[in-house]
Amino acid sequence: MLEEIKKTAADIQNKISFTPEVGIILGTGLGGLVKEIVIKHELPYGEIPNFPVSTVEGHSGKLIFGELGGKNVIAMQGRFHYYEGYSMKQVTFPVRVMKMLGIKTLIVSNASGGVNAGFEIGDLMIINDHINFFPEHPLNGKNIAELGPRFPDMSEAYDKKLIAKAKKVAVANDIKVQEGVYLGLSGPTFETPAEYRMVKVLGADAVGMSTVPEVIVARHMGLPCFAMSIITDLGVEGKIVEVTHAEVQEVASHAEKKMTLIIKEMMKEL
Numbered sequence: 001m002l003e004e005i006k007k008t009a010a011d012i013q014n015k016i017s018f019t020p021e022v023g024i025i026l027g028t029g030l031g032g033l034v035k036e037i038v039i040k041h042e043l044p045y046g047e048i049p050n051f052p053v054s055t056v057e058g059h060s061g062k063l064i065f066g067e068l069g070g071k072n073v074i075a076m077q078g079r080f081h082y083y084e085g086y087s088m089k090q091v092t093f094p095v096r097v098m099k100m101l102g103i104k105t106l107i108v109s110n111a112s113g114g115v116n117a118g119f120e121i122g123d124l125m126i127i128n129d130h131i132n133f134f135p136e137h138p139l140n141g142k143n144i145a146e147l148g149p150r151f152p153d154m155s156e157a158y159d160k161k162l163i164a165k166a167k168k169v170a171v172a173n174d175i176k177v178q179e180g181v182y183l184g185l186s187g188p189t190f191e192t193p194a195e196y197r198m199v200k201v202l203g204a205d206a207v208g209m210s211t212v213p214e215v216i217v218a219r220h221m222g223l224p225c226f227a228m229s230i231i232t233d234l235g236v237e238g239k240i241v242e243v244t245h246a247e248v249q250e251v252a253s254h255a256e257k258k259m260t261l262i263i264k265e266m267m268k269e270l
């Protein structure tokens, strides 16, 4: 795997000379951040050796290289989900490559279902911790010491300083943000009412199908992480209604302006 990561990073570097400081993974309905990036280069996933190709509606699948808030960033427009049939090694491969290219911070966004009774549809939630409920672990198998330790620490999976910066930006711009624990599970089914209840009992505030694998791999390599979720539906007793991917995208597209602003302003403080 190390050879593939190095080869892919070298191939990208040969095509474009660019040193990124920050990697950004854009989740469902959050592609709008791209409009804020002063784009220097774009690489469709299909043109990157060893990259999987995204199969989900609303994820167009390319790496974007450019400037955001004065920082050189790589943004992944379209991420890889476990439910698409990729192995966890494939899901997290782009994070390995971005680290190899030089990123010092990883920023992740997603859409999720809120199970905290205090949440409303369209709320932003800063993820301050996670619970890994995926059936496969991205670090399973022989450890590659050159990438990170066998038993990575996860006591601060989501960087406290980055969380503080995000909150500061939110207050300064009068944006309401929630904060909480994200539980990641495989999907692709949304949760039954009993499963939402379980998620809540387990101590999470929101549930989704992404982010946890990428953050685990980033932490394995020592990268500080920041992640934010748009609460697109509620798994709260009495408020559970039918959920569709179209609605998830719709709510996310409305809330994304707030998230885009927070991330852009945070860049200036990194």
Ligand code: HPA
Binding pocket: 111, 112, 113, 114, 189, 190, 191, 207, 208, 209, 232, 233, 235, 243, 248
């Ligand atoms: N559950 C899981 N994933 C999701 C949800 C949800 O309710 N909403 C958006 N992504």
